[in-house]
Amino acid sequence: MARTKETRANAAPGAGTIFALRAIGLVLLARWLFSMAQMDLGAAxxxxxxxxxxxINLVxxxxxxxxxxxxxxxxxPFHPLPQWLRQALRLFAFLGFLFAVWSVGAFAASAGWRRTVQTVAATNGWLLAAPALYAAVLWICRPRAxxxxxxAARRFAIGxxxxxxxxxxxxxxxxxxxRKVGQYxxxxxxxxxxxxxxxRGTPAAARTVVFATAGEPDGQAAPRSTAAPSLARGAFGRRPKIELLWDSPAAAGHNRQTVFRTALTTEGDRVAARALDMSLQQV
Structure with missing residues (x-):
């Protein structure tokens, strides 16, 4: 008798982000309730x-x-939260991180490092875990594409x-x-x-990148060369930037507009920008 193959339902992209944020919130809430339990109800x-x-902590x-x-x-997949919620969590997490670091730093400066280490051990590492949790929320809610x-799917992420x-x-x-900027x-x-x-604004040495175009079978895409500036930092530590320009002769008053301008902070950003540049040239 043939057996029915069992398959596990895959979680929707972004569900892990929601789970991680809620887990951090429950940990902070549990620790806060534990601290309040050390006091009587009226004083708390x-x-x-x-x-x-x-x-602020309650909100x-x-x-x-x-x-x-x-x-x-x-x-x-990387944005399961509404934009207002992401910005609010980043703001509150930043304030909480600053408050936690300031509190731990002030206590360490007044009590000394030996007593600080003893306090960290007595609180099961909470003096270090609290700033780390706020920093984790900041990192999860960071700006992403x-x-x-x-x-292959003509999807590019740059910054x-x-x-x-x-x-x-x-x-x-x-x-x-x-937020959708527009369609062009x-x-x-x-x-x-x-x-x-x-x-220097001169491009780096040309690199050969393979792009698969419509009608080309897999593995037989024609190599094309494209040049892009390297990721070397400038005199003030600035990364090279790219601009996506919109030049529409039919749009009166909107000719030669900048859709976006962003720095290439990673090698992945530069590769995506090169791929986008070549794809637009092939249209």
């Missing part, structure tokens, strides 16, 4: 009412645990910008994090390479 309530920081924990409006969607670069090219309709959609005719877009300040 009076301390909460008279402390603005307690009110932060509410947003972190309930995540209103969060939903994992395959079309935006909607997806990773996938040249916090995501670009999707439809070769059939010859249109390009651009997102800044989760691919033939009216171009990539301009801008070297960092203090770095």
């Amino acid at each position: 309530l009076s301390a909460m009412v008279s402390s603005p920081w307690a009110c 932060f924990l509410f947003l972190l645990i309930f995540l209103p409006g969060a939903r994992a969607v395959a079309e935006r 909607l997806w990773r670069t996938n040249v 916090r910008y995501a670009v999707a090219l439809d070769p059939v309709t010859r249109t390009v959609s651009v997102w800044a994090e989760r 005719d691919a033939r009216e877009l171009s990539v301009r390479w801008a070297a960092a300040q203090g770095v």
Whole structure:
């Protein structure tokens, strides 16, 4: 008798981000309730009412645990949170991180390192774990593109910008994090390479990159050469930048507009920018 093959349902992209944020919120809430349990109820309530920081923490924990409006969607794997929620969590996490670091630093300066180490051991490492949790929320909510670069699918991620090219309709959609910047005719877009300040604007040595175009079988894509500036920092530590330009003769008053300008902070950004440049030239 043939057996039915069992398959496990895959989690939607972004579900891990939601789970991680809620887990951090529950850990912070549990630790806060444990600390409040050391005091009597009246003293705890009076301390909460008279402390603005307690009110900020309550709002932060509410947003972190309930995540209103969060939903994992395959079309935006790196942005399951609404933009307002992501910005609010980043703000509260930044304030919490500063407060935690300042509190630990002030205690270490006044009590000395030996007593600080003893206190860290007595609190099971919470003096170090609290700033780390706030920093984790900051890192999870950092500015990101909607997806990773996938040249075969004509999807590009450069910094916090995501670009999707439809070769059939010859249109390009651009997102800044989760906000859609606009939709453009691919033939009216171009990539301009801008070297960092203090770095010569001449492009680096040409590199051969393989791009698969429509009608070419897999593994037989024609190699094409393209040049791009290196990631060498300028005199003030600045990275080279690129601009996506929109030049539409039909749009009166909108000719030669900059869709976005961003720095190439990683090698992946530079590879995606080269691939986008070549794809636009092939349209």
